[in-house]
Amino acid sequence: MKRIWIWVLAVGYGLAISALGVGGWYWWSSQQAYRELQDQIHDCQDFVREIQTLRQRPSQAVVRPVSTATVTQQLENAVRVIGLSADCLRSIEPQAAARIENSTYKLQTIRVTLSPLSISQSSQVFQALLTEEPALTISHLSYQSPSFSNDLSDRELWQVEITLTYRIYDPKVQSPL
Amino acid sequence: MATWWAIIVDESRWTLMNGANQEIARVSVDHPGEQPPQEFALAVSNTLREMGYRQDPLLLGIDPADCLTTSFPLESLPAGSTQEALNYHLESLLPVSAEEIAVASIRGATTICTVVVSPTSWRPFLEALDNAGLVITQILPWTWLFLATSVLGKFPQPTGLLIWQVPRGFEFWSYSQGTITTWRSLNNDSLEVVRCLRQLQAECAVIPPVDFYSEDPTPMVNILRNAGLTLVTGHAISQSDVFREAIPNLLCEKIQTPLNLQTSLFPGVMRWKSIRSSLMFAACSWMVLIGSMGVYGFIQGSQFHSAAQTLREQQKKLYQEVFPKQTPPMAVRSRLASEVTKLRGLQGGTQTHRQVVPALPTLARWLTLVPTPNQATINSIEVSGRQIEVSGEVLQVGEAASIAETLTKANFQVTGPSTTQLNGGGFAYVITALEASPSPDSPGRIP
Numbered sequence: 001m002k003r004i005w006i007w008v009l010a011v012g013y014g015l016a017i018s019a020l021g022v023g024g025w026y027w028w029s030s031q032q033a034y035r036e037l038q039d040q041i042h043d044c045q046d047f048v049r050e051i052q053t054l055r056q057r058p059s060q061a062v063v064r065p066v067s068t069a070t071v072t073q074q075l076e077n078a079v080r081v082i083g084l085s086a087d088c089l090r091s092i093e094p095q096a097a098a099r100i101e102n103s104t105y106k107l108q109t110i111r112v113t114l115s116p117l118s119i120s121q122s123s124q125v126f127q128a129l130l131t132e133e134p135a136l137t138i139s140h141l142s143y144q145s146p147s148f149s150n151d152l153s154d155r156e157l158w159q160v161e162i163t164l165t166y167r168i169y170d171p172k173v174q175s176p177l
Numbered sequence: 178m179a180t181w182w183a184i185i186v187d188e189s190r191w192t193l194m195n196g197a198n199q200e201i202a203r204v205s206v207d208h209p210g211e212q213p214p215q216e217f218a219l220a221v222s223n224t225l226r227e228m229g230y231r232q233d234p235l236l237l238g239i240d241p242a243d244c245l246t247t248s249f250p251l252e253s254l255p256a257g258s259t260q261e262a263l264n265y266h267l268e269s270l271l272p273v274s275a276e277e278i279a280v281a282s283i284r285g286a287t288t289i290c291t292v293v294v295s296p297t298s299w300r301p302f303l304e305a306l307d308n309a310g311l312v313i314t315q316i317l318p319w320t321w322l323f324l325a326t327s328v329l330g331k332f333p334q335p336t337g338l339l340i341w342q343v344p345r346g347f348e349f350w351s352y353s354q355g356t357i358t359t360w361r362s363l364n365n366d367s368l369e370v371v372r373c374l375r376q377l378q379a380e381c382a383v384i385p386p387v388d389f390y391s392e393d394p395t396p397m398v399n400i401l402r403n404a405g406l407t408l409v410t411g412h413a414i415s416q417s418d419v420f421r422e423a424i425p426n427l428l429c430e431k432i433q434t435p436l437n438l439q440t441s442l443f444p445g446v447m448r449w450k451s452i453r454s455s456l457m458f459a460a461c462s463w464m465v466l467i468g469s470m471g472v473y474g475f476i477q478g479s480q481f482h483s484a485a486q487t488l489r490e491q492q493k494k495l496y497q498e499v500f501p502k503q504t505p506p507m508a509v510r511s512r513l514a515s516e517v518t519k520l521r522g523l524q525g526g527t528q529t530h531r532q533v534v535p536a537l538p539t540l541a542r543w544l545t546l547v548p549t550p551n552q553a554t555i556n557s558i559e560v561s562g563r564q565i566e567v568s569g570e571v572l573q574v575g576e577a578a579s580i581a582e583t584l585t586k587a588n589f590q591v592t593g594p595s596t597t598q599l600n601g602g603g604f605a606y607v608i609t610a611l612e613a614s615p616s617p618d619s620p621g622r623i624p
Contacts, residue, residue, distance in 0.1 A: 005457065009457075009460055009461070009464065012461075012464045012468075013460075013464050013467070015468065016464045016465070016467040016468035016471065017467060017471075018471075019467070019468050019471030019472060019475075020467045020468070020470050020471035020474065021471070022471065022474075022475075023470070023471035023472060023473065023474025023475040023478065024470075024471065024474045025474075026474060026475055026478035026479075027473075027474035027475070027477045027478040027481070028478075029478070030477075030478040030479070030480075030481035030482045030485065031477075031478070031481045033481070033482075033485045034481040034482075034484050034485040034488070037485050037488040037489065037492070038488065040488075040492065040509070040510040041488050041491055041492060041495075043510055043513075043514070044492055044495045044496070044509060044510050044513055045495060047510070047513035047514060047516070047517050048495050048498055048499055048513065050517050050520075051499045051513065051516055051517055051520060052498075052499065054517070054520035054521065054523075054524060055520065057524060059523040059524065060523065060524050061522060061523045061524075062523075063519070063523065104522055105522075119544070126537060135523075137534075137535045138535060138536050138537050139534065139535065139536055139561070139562060140536055140559075140560065140561045140562075141536045141537070141540055141558070141559070141560040141561075142557070142558070142559050142560070143555075143557060143558040144556075144557045145556075145557075146555065146556065169519065169522035169523050171518070171519075171522065
């Protein structure tokens with residue numbers, strides 16, 4: 001009789017301690033998960049608000065290198081906006097993107113030659129280009145070999161070389177090793 | 178069916194008895210000797226169970242030599258006193274504590290006869306028997322079983338003295354008008370009986386008729402008669418007869434007429450049983466408490482779990498506010514944080530602004546500040562960031578100098594103008610200017 005009670009107690013204690021262990025672990029882990037999610041939900045709310053705000057601002061960089069076709073398309077659109085022919089695009093020379101030292105950005109430059117254009121026309125092309133792509137910067141300008149147009153406006157026409165610089169946001173910095 | 182169970186212990190063996198109506202079964206087992214009480218008790222228990230024992234009340238009749246016998250007036254006890262009060266009264270008379278003694282008593286009209294079981298020799302067996310599952314409800318010397326039921330109930334005279342020669346001494350019972358007095362002599366010398374009777378004669382003046390019980394009463398009867406005690410009757414009774422016939426038959430009769438014996442087991446044993454029950458209760462309570470805490474943990478855990486599920490759903494809704502067509506990933510927060518980092522990066526940073534300086538504002542400023550004079554021509558314009566280099570021709574060197582001066586006043590750092598005289602007249606000039614800092618009123622576009 002006594003032995004039976006001892007066995008009953010031993011088994012009961014085993015079950016009770018197991019229940020306590022498992023229940024305690026379940027309680028602790030669920031509570032941890034809940035607290036963590038509580039913290040996360042506040043962060044998520046802040047993130048969502050910031051994402052919505054940032055998305056309304058124009059981007060100052062692109063997420064991937066701009067292809068030649070894209071640049072060509074943007075330039076053609078820009079010259080067509082001011083009523084010029086795409087023939088004025090003389091050359092487009094993309095350069096390899098290079099990382100800005102110790103940063104999460106790369107710079108991609110594209111040298112473009114347009115001719116013939118007046119300074120005013122070039123200004124309109126530049127504005128159209130910058131409006132279409134806010135992440136673009138014209139970092140270099142060169143006006144060369146002026147000539148006078150044949151029309152009556154007596155305008156100076158130039159060969160314009162520009163360097164378009166795209167900022168590429170690329171946080172994957174490769175190890176120097 | 179009326180049944181009884183008894184264990185009678187004498188010097189040579191333990192006799193296990195069972196009576197059902199008039200049928201009596203006996204099994205004898207040898208004394209334990211050096212055997213540990215636990216093992217012996219288990220063997221006794223097994224034998225009893227083979228005889229059909231099932232947790233019935235059990236009477237334990239032990240050797241009278243293991244008992245202390247005394248009697249005292251009832252008036253020394255408080256009225257209506259309990260067995261426990263009797264134990265504590267005996268405690269005041271004996272050099273042992275009340276928890277250590279088991280007491281049996283027979284109450285007369287004015288006196289109470291008690292027997293105290295020697296604690297030291299029987300406690301281990303009692304505990305072992307109890308642990309083996311035997312329910313011992315009475316413990317007393319087996320002489321009492323015989324005397325209290327057989328002899329005292331059938332006193333032929335109102336006053337008398339009963340002496341029983343037991344293996345290690347004499348048992349004295351004095352009865353007078355309902356008053357019973359008992360004592361024991363542990364000395365087996367027959368002169369002890371004579372001495373005792375002389376003392377009784379000195380106290381009571383008259384010695385009542387004496388009934389002497391022994392296996393061979395004749396020698397003692399002769400001694401007493403020679404000592405002047407004429408009213409002595411000898412009764413031959415052997416211990417084996419007592420065990421074999423008298424006690425079982427008396428116990429069978431006892432079922433019909435309950436034995437007027439009051440007994441208590443060792444209170445210490447009872448206390449231990451009580452403590453053991455309490456410990457069992459405490460152990461069960463702790464077990465239930467621990468189990469309940471585990472269950473409580475489960476319940477609380479599931480509540481946290483369901484609350485966490487709600488928060489996860491909330492996270493998914495937040496995610497779909499900014500990514501409406503995407504399936505929410507497991508790590509919503511990380512994904513949103515990554516998106517924030519990306520968007521911040523796409524907004525550019527100060528380091529990027531330092532690296533890439535737009536050329537257009539500088540050109541626009543030049544054109545605003547320096548309208549081309551009629552006499553001057555421009556052959557080329559180079560703008561890199563905030564540095565501008567203009568080359569052309571002028572008729573007078575002063576015109577180029579005038580341009581440089583205008584730029585200097587507008588916060589340009591001007592180098593030159595460098596001029597070269599042309600063969601056909603006029604001067605070629607080159608002006609290099611660096612805009613010190615972007616002007617807040619810079620138009621940003623070419624006028």
